[in-house]
Amino acid sequence: MDSKERCGVPGKEEEMIELRKGAWTFEEDMKLIDCISIHGPAHWNYLARSAGLRRTGKSCRLRWLNYLHPNVKRGNITLEEQILILELHFRWGNRWSKIAQELPGRTDNEIKNYWRTRVQKLAKQLNCDVNSTQFRDTLRHLWLPRLRERVQTQSPKVQPTNYTTSSTARIGTCNNTISTGYGLLDSNCTNSGTPEEAAKVSPPASGLSYGDHHHDVLVSSSNWWGSIEEEAEGLIYTDQLLSKSTGFSIGYSYSHHLLEEDRLLEENNGWFGGGGDSFEYVNDDDINWLLHPAATSLS
DNA sequence: AATTGTCCCAACCGCCCCCTT
DNA sequence: TAAGGGGGCGGTTGGGACAAT
Incomplete structure (x- = not known):
C-alpha cells in the first residue's frame, strides 16, 4: 500500500463513519506515521481524517506523543530519573507535563504511571497517604538519599x-x-x-x-x-x-x-x-529499610 | 490445568485555556 | 465580546500479562 492510498484526502462521508477506540493496530500506526511525515505533527483532526483513520484528532495526538514519537524513551525509569521525578514532584506536585519536560524522552503519561504504580504503592505499603507530610518527609529524607546512594554504588553495574x-x-x-x-x-x-x-x-x-x-x-x-x-x-x-x-x-x-x-x-x-536503565522496583527490602533504616544495610 | 488476583500501561474522558473568527 | 474549535493536561479506566492459588 503506498502513502497516497494511506494518506488520502478526507471525504465528507468519512465524517459519518463510526470512530474507533481502544488499542491501535499496526496499520493505523503506519497510516498515522505516513501522514505526519507528510504534514507534520499538528492539526490533529485534519491528520486523522486525511490518514483515513477512524480516530479522533486527540487520539492521534496521544498516540503520537506517547508512543510513536521518535524521542519517546522506553524502558524502566532509571534511578537518576526517579530522583528527578521525586525532586520535581516536591516542587510542582502533579504537574506531570511540566515534570516530563525535565526528563527528555519521558512522557507525562509515563511519569504519571510511574507515580501511581510505584510511589503510591510505596505509600500504601507504608500505610501513608501519598500526599501526607509524613510520606513526603519519608521520601525526602529517607528514600531520596537511598536512591542517590544506589546511583553511586551501582553505577558500574548499570553500564556493563x-x-x-x-x-x-x-x-x-x-x-x-x-x-x-x-x-x-x-x-x-x-x-x-x-x-x-x-x-x-x-x-x-x-x-x-x-x-x-x-x-x-x-x-x-x-x-x-x-x-x-x-x-x-x-x-x-x-x-x-x-x-x-x-x-x-x-x-x-x-x-x-x-x-x-x-x-x-x-x-x-x-x-x-x-x-542507564535498570530494573528498580520497590521491594520488601526497600520497605523494611524505610521502616527500619538504621537496622538495614545498604549492601 | 484452571481460576483468581494483581500489576502495569496504553488509551480515554472531561475540563480548561487559547486562538481565531 | 462571544462562540466555537483545537489542543494541552490531569485523572481514570480497561485489559493484557504475569503470579499466586
Whole structure:
C-alpha cells in the first residue's frame, strides 16, 4: 500500500463513519506515521481524517506523543530519573507535563504511571497517604538519599562493558528514511517491510543490535522535523535495549520484547543497558529499610 | 490445568485555556 | 465580546500479562 492510498484526502462521508477506540493496530500506526511525515505533527483532526483513520484528532495526538514519537524513551525509569521525578514532584506536585519536560524522552503519561504504580504503592505499603507530610518527609529524607546512594554504588553495574547507553545512538547512514520497529519507510513513505530489510539498509554498528521492541527506531530526517534536522546524516535510534549481542534481531510483535528483555537480563547478570536503565522496583527490602533504616544495610 | 488476583500501561474522558473568527 | 474549535493536561479506566492459588 503506498502513502497516497494511506494518506488520502478526507471525504465528507468519512465524517459519518463510526470512530474507533481502544488499542491501535499496526496499520493505523503506519497510516498515522505516513501522514505526519507528510504534514507534520499538528492539526490533529485534519491528520486523522486525511490518514483515513477512524480516530479522533486527540487520539492521534496521544498516540503520537506517547508512543510513536521518535524521542519517546522506553524502558524502566532509571534511578537518576526517579530522583528527578521525586525532586520535581516536591516542587510542582502533579504537574506531570511540566515534570516530563525535565526528563527528555519521558512522557507525562509515563511519569504519571510511574507515580501511581510505584510511589503510591510505596505509600500504601507504608500505610501513608501519598500526599501526607509524613510520606513526603519519608521520601525526602529517607528514600531520596537511598536512591542517590544506589546511583553511586551501582553505577558500574548499570553500564556493563560494551554497552551503548546513549538514548540516541546513531548507527549507519540512511537519509530521508523513516524507520520504525515494524521496518523502514522510505522517502515515499512506503514500508520496506521486514527488519531484515531494514538491516540491509542500515546495518547496526559492530557489536550492537537493538532489542525486540516495536518502536526501536523511528523517524530520521524528514524535512518537517526541524528540531532534529541536524541529525540528518543518520537514523535516530530511540531504542533502549541496545545490547551487546551480535545478532540483529528485531520483531514486529508488541509482546515479543519481553522475551528479549529477559534474554538481555540473563546475558548481563540482571542488568541491561540503554539510557542507564535498570530494573528498580520497590521491594520488601526497600520497605523494611524505610521502616527500619538504621537496622538495614545498604549492601 | 484452571481460576483468581494483581500489576502495569496504553488509551480515554472531561475540563480548561487559547486562538481565531 | 462571544462562540466555537483545537489542543494541552490531569485523572481514570480497561485489559493484557504475569503470579499466586
